[in-house]
Amino acid sequence: MYRAGIDLGGTNIKAGIIDENQTILAQASVPTGAERPAEEVIADMAQLVRQLMETLKIEERELAGIGVGAPGLVDAQAGVVRYSNNISWENVALVRELGNYFSCKVCISNDANCAALGEVRAGAAKDVSNAILLTLGTGVGGGIILNGKVFEGSNAGGAELGHTSMILGGEPCTCGRRGCVEAYVSATALIRDAKRAAAADKRSLLNQMCDGKIENMNGKIPFDAALEGDKTAKEVVENYYTYLAEAIANYVNIFRPDVVLLSGGICNQGSRLTKPVEEHLSFLCFGGDRAFVPPVRCAVLGNDAGIIGAANLLGQNS
Amino acid sequence: MYRAGIDLGGTNIKAGIIDENQTILAQASVPTGAERPAEEVIADMAQLVRQLMETLKIEERELAGIGVGAPGLVDAQAGVVRYSNNISWENVALVRELGNYFSCKVCISNDANCAALGEVRAGAAKDVSNAILLTLGTGVGGGIILNGKVFEGSNAGGAELGHTSMILGGEPCTCGRRGCVEAYVSATALIRDAKRAAAADKRSLLNQMCDGKIENMNGKIPFDAALEGDKTAKEVVENYYTYLAEAIANYVNIFRPDVVLLSGGICNQGSRLTKPVEEHLSFLCFGGDRAFVPPVRCAVLGNDAGIIGAANLLGQNS
Numbered sequence: 186m187y188r189a190g191i192d193l194g195g196t197n198i199k200a201g202i203i204d205e206n207q208t209i210l211a212q213a214s215v216p217t218g219a220e221r222p223a224e225e226v227i228a229d230m231a232q233l234v235r236q237l238m239e240t241l242k243i244e245e246r247e248l249a250g251i252g253v254g255a256p257g258l259v260d261a262q263a264g265v266v267r268y269s270n271n272i273s274w275e276n277v278a279l280v281r282e283l284g285n286y287f288s289c290k291v292c293i294s295n296d297a298n299c300a301a302l303g304e305v306r307a308g309a310a311k312d313v314s315n316a317i318l319l320t321l322g323t324g325v326g327g328g329i330i331l332n333g334k335v336f337e338g339s340n341a342g343g344a345e346l347g348h349t350s351m352i353l354g355g356e357p358c359t360c361g362r363r364g365c366v367e368a369y370v371s372a373t374a375l376i377r378d379a380k381r382a383a384a385a386d387k388r389s390l391l392n393q394m395c396d397g398k399i400e401n402m403n404g405k406i407p408f409d410a411a412l413e414g415d416k417t418a419k420e421v422v423e424n425y426y427t428y429l430a431e432a433i434a435n436y437v438n439i440f441r442p443d444v445v446l447l448s449g450g451i452c453n454q455g456s457r458l459t460k461p462v463e464e465h466l467s468f469l470c471f472g473g474d475r476a477f478v479p480p481v482r483c484a485v486l487g488n489d490a491g492i493i494g495a496a497n498l499l500g501q502n503s
Numbered sequence: 504m505y506r507a508g509i510d511l512g513g514t515n516i517k518a519g520i521i522d523e524n525q526t527i528l529a530q531a532s533v534p535t536g537a538e539r540p541a542e543e544v545i546a547d548m549a550q551l552v553r554q555l556m557e558t559l560k561i562e563e564r565e566l567a568g569i570g571v572g573a574p575g576l577v578d579a580q581a582g583v584v585r586y587s588n589n590i591s592w593e594n595v596a597l598v599r600e601l602g603n604y605f606s607c608k609v610c611i612s613n614d615a616n617c618a619a620l621g622e623v624r625a626g627a628a629k630d631v632s633n634a635i636l637l638t639l640g641t642g643v644g645g646g647i648i649l650n651g652k653v654f655e656g657s658n659a660g661g662a663e664l665g666h667t668s669m670i671l672g673g674e675p676c677t678c679g680r681r682g683c684v685e686a687y688v689s690a691t692a693l694i695r696d697a698k699r700a701a702a703a704d705k706r707s708l709l710n711q712m713c714d715g716k717i718e719n720m721n722g723k724i725p726f727d728a729a730l731e732g733d734k735t736a737k738e739v740v741e742n743y744y745t746y747l748a749e750a751i752a753n754y755v756n757i758f759r760p761d762v763v764l765l766s767g768g769i770c771n772q773g774s775r776l777t778k779p780v781e782e783h784l785s786f787l788c789f790g791g792d793r794a795f796v797p798p799v800r801c802a803v804l805g806n807d808a809g810i811i812g813a814a815n816l817l818g819q820n821s
Binding site: 267339342348362470 | 576585586593632633645647649650656657658659660661662663664666667668669670671678679680745746749752753756757758759760761786787788789790791793794795797
């Protein structure tokens with residue numbers, strides 16, 4: 186049997202069909218057009234899956250089901266996207282509405298949960314069944330996999346690892362609170378901190394590498410400037426490692442996963458990112474060396490994680 | 504069938520035998536004598552259970568099993584207390600050693616996990632199957648119940664809710680880290696903050712209520728002084744509510760439990776504690792009123808929670 190996975194993003198809808206070996210046999214994407222009514226976006230999602238089925242000459246009876254990863258607050262049990270800032274959805278009954286186009290089962294979850302499940306089934310954590318994933322992007326998404334299954338929380342709105350406060354009263358977060366992990370370890374936060382540091386030290390390489398325009402700052406420049414020996418950039422990067430390790434230690438003390446995964450553009454830094462974080466972790470986790478301290482790995486599937494993970498939502502509750 | 508539950512504490516070993524209605528039919532306690540070798544403490548635990556069986560005229564074939572809640576880092580799967588500061592144990596194979604005295608099954612878990620399970624089975628959360636418990640005592644223990652079962656973490660050393668950092672680089676914590684929840688919401692932390700406030704404001708009622716001796720400060724005085732209208736005490740208490748709500752919001756954003764439970768002497772404050780915390784929570788939880796915000800309740804079983812919970816460890820994995 187085949188399964189379809191859809192990654193519903195603010196910019197694009199990506200879909201793929203996988204086989205029983207977790208291989209994506211075909212994939213395609215279309216712009217989300219998030220300004221449109223939800224029904225139109227859902228019609229496009231259905232159309233995208235139909236198109237892939239035609240490409241692969243798959244009939245509906247060969248499709249075990251369709252999984253969707255959606256951004257925002259997703260009520261997986263009810264099949265409803267409660268609220269998504271990115272695509273301006275509120276209480277959209279996605280499972281029912283997409284289900285109208287197909288006879289097979291439809292499941293949904295939060296996009297970060299899907300990415301985590303994808304990496305556990307076919308990516309950087311396929312050797313384990315308990316993992317935590319942090320997506321380090323514009324925001325910080327959290328995915329929690331326990332015994333090979335997505336942990337959504339007991340009621341909708343759980344697994345929001347990025348929205349746990351780390352510095353009470355600290356930097357404002359998109360969720361309305363202050364001091365959240367997202368406000369320190371997202372790519373957005375790193376760029377904010379690098380801009381501030383560059384503005385405070387005009388002689389820092391950070392400015393040169395932006396071609397003198399601070400608005401050109403991105404998540405790669407601080408690492409590049411630090412590698413060139415720039416003291417100010419080094420401080421930005423080292424603070425970032427500290428924030429990330431503190432956040433991860435909190436999740437380790439709660440979940441003790443087999444592995445901690447990181448994803449997003451910052452992961453291009455590879456072991457330059459994971460090694461210092463692991464070093465911090467060995468001191469921060471409860472029980473020190475009397476307890477298991479999980480390795481920190483970069484995700485490997487990129488965009489495919491969301492598709493593979495979404496397709497694997499099927500059978501999560503069986 | 505009957506089950507025995509043992510609450511192994513730094514000061515006393517408490518044990519009880521329960522029936523299938525979660526009623527404690529008999530209980531007894533002896534001093535732990537934690538300075539002795541672990542084998543002697545374990546022999547006393549066995550003796551205590553035998554004594555209760557005699558009292559109730561229960562034969563061993565009527566005892567389904569024995570559960571133990573132990574302080575510190577407990578490896579429930581291996582049946583080993585990895586490390587416990589309170590009783591100076593390191594790598595004690597408690598399940599095997601206590602098992603030598605009985606033919607029935609022996610299970611162990613962390614004491615806060617047992618307290619949480621007890622409250623879910625027979626106490627303040629018996630209407631739900633997903634709850635978080637914080638024990639607000641000398642330290643802060645965390646218990647997580649998911650689908651009616653203790654969540655230990657995927658590897659030993661999880662569920663340490665008190666050892667998640669809330670203020671990076673803040674107050675030193677007993678675990679060696681800084682800024683942990685325990686360092687702000689334990690009774691010890693409240694007393695520390697009240698002492699500091701009293702020292703800084705000699706005219707505060709906090710001083711009078713200590714009979715002028717700051718070392719007499721306890722966890723009740725700040726609430727009493729605040730109730731009398733003392734401004735300095737009010738500030739201490741309001742900060743405490745803030746810390747507690749911030750910590751709970753973090754756990755809600757991860758677990759979305761049906762209920763959050765608090766235990767420890769501070770719970771004598773009842774709704775004077777839970778109401779302001781619930782008010783803060785409604786603003787702090789991710790998704791605001793689009794998601795479920797759990798009620799905050801005080802535990803009701805007191806010391807019995809540990810015994811009942813420990814007895815209920817049996818059958819957790821079936």
